[in-house]
Amino acid sequence: MLILAIESSCDETSVAVIKESKVLSNVISTQLFHKKYGGVVPELASRAHLESIISILDESLKEAGCSISEIDAIAVTSMPGLVGSLIVGSNFAKGLSIKYGKPVVPVNHIEGHLFSGCLEDSSLQFPFISLVVSGGHTALFYVESYIKYSLIGSTIDDAAGESFDKVASLLGLPYPGGPEIDKLSQSGKAEAYNFPRPMLQKEDDFNFSFSGLKTSVRYFLKNEFPNGIPENLKPDLSASFQEAVVDVLVRKALNAVNKYKTKNLIVAGGVSANTRLRKKMSDTAKTAGIKLVIPQLDYCMDNAAMIGFLAEKKISFHGLAVFDKLDFTVSPNALRAAKKIKNIN
Numbered sequence: 564m565l566i567l568a569i570e571s572s573c574d575e576t577s578v579a580v581i582k583e584s585k586v587l588s589n590v591i592s593t594q595l596f597h598k599k600y601g602g603v604v605p606e607l608a609s610r611a612h613l614e615s616i617i618s619i620l621d622e623s624l625k626e627a628g629c630s631i632s633e634i635d636a637i638a639v640t641s642m643p644g645l646v647g648s649l650i651v652g653s654n655f656a657k658g659l660s661i662k663y664g665k666p667v668v669p670v671n672h673i674e675g676h677l678f679s680g681c682l683e684d685s686s687l688q689f690p691f692i693s694l695v696v697s698g699g700h701t702a703l704f705y706v707e708s709y710i711k712y713s714l715i716g717s718t719i720d721d722a723a724g725e726s727f728d729k730v731a732s733l734l735g736l737p738y739p740g741g742p743e744i745d746k747l748s749q750s751g752k753a754e755a756y757n758f759p760r761p762m763l764q765k766e767d768d769f770n771f772s773f774s775g776l777k778t779s780v781r782y783f784l785k786n787e788f789p790n791g792i793p794e795n796l797k798p799d800l801s802a803s804f805q806e807a808v809v810d811v812l813v814r815k816a817l818n819a820v821n822k823y824k825t826k827n828l829i830v831a832g833g834v835s836a837n838t839r840l841r842k843k844m845s846d847t848a849k850t851a852g853i854k855l856v857i858p859q860l861d862y863c864m865d866n867a868a869m870i871g872f873l874a875e876k877k878i879s880f881h882g883l884a885v886f887d888k889l890d891f892t893v894s895p896n897a898l899r900a901a902k903k904i905k906n907i908n
């Protein structure tokens with residue numbers, strides 16, 4: 564089975580080729596120009612996807628050493644994300660489908676992240692807990708199989724990545740702020756400032772809240788440094804904020820593993836690239852005897868490989884015939900709806 568996968572939900576255009584759960588190519592192009600606007604500009608993002616998607620497809624096929632006619636199915640991210648960006652990817656997939664007569668498998672982007680640890684390490688056993696931490700989502704899932712999982716908690720306000728980006732902006736750092744805070748923190752002291760660790764009172768509450776933490780940093784900066792934040796204090800401020808987020812993520816993931824009596828854990832999504840999170844999560848997992856999988860950086864950020872990998876699993880469960888329709892639509896938010904129905908496939 565050869566799958567061509569397309570991801571364009573936000574500001575990464577990516578095309579991958581997957582064969583029997585192995586990644587033959589995973590070309591990712593990040594739209595760096597959003598930096599100057601301090602965040603992703605949706606209209607510009609969709610235009611840039613349009614401009615680059617054909618050359619990224621060509622590059623991905625070339626790297627994989629195959630042609631479209633050899634492909635068995637096309638996988639594409641259909642939700643959640645920026646609507647304009649999703650439309651570019653899904654319409655491109657539909658166009659290829661009509662031209663080459665291939666079925667299309669629509670894939671939920673969050674599902675892609677939540678199973679990306681299985682792409683990284685095929686020895687990981689069900690059931691497991693998956694923590695998805697990205698710019699748009701922070702959620703914990705109890706996962707029983709590729710088609711059965713439950714959302715056990717999610718953020719009630721800002722996502723973890725969003726809080727990194729917003730606090731970075733308060734510190735005068737460029738967008739995206741997560742990697743900037745990560746970098747600065749390496750020369751800072753995490754214990755220099757004590758910022759709050761929200762929502763840790765109850766061990767069986769798996770929801771998150773990062774908006775209060777961001778506000779607390781904002782008022783602290785405003786009161787302490789009314790004339791501007793001294794450059795030399797930014798590493799300590801970054802490290803202290805980062806430690807608060809990491810503490811919450813690690814504790815919640817550990818609580819979920821204990822409550823659901825599993826010893827397997829995936830941490831995925833853009834924020835899982837964070838150096839301190841990776842270190843603290845692995846130390847904690849080692850002490851607790853947990854098998855932890857945090858994907859390599861190319862599978863943490865938005866990428867088409869995770870979309871193709873999951874599409875292959877869906878095909879092996881449902882068969883190819885059910886994916887012959889092109890009437891699926893894109894949707895900006897899947898997680899809020901998922902909260903209501905608990906199990907999402």
Ligand code: KG4
Pocket residue numbers: 573696697698699700723724725727728739740741742745832833834835836837838863864865
């Ligand atoms: O998964 P992703 O690439 O896109 C979404 O689906 O949102 O995640 C992007 C988020 C951004 O908020 C970015 O600041 C954050 O991931 N991020 C990081 C790091 N690298 C990316 N946050 C903290 N530390 C990092 N090293």
Ligand code: ZN
Pocket residue numbers: 672676697698832833864865
């Ligand atoms: Zn993502």
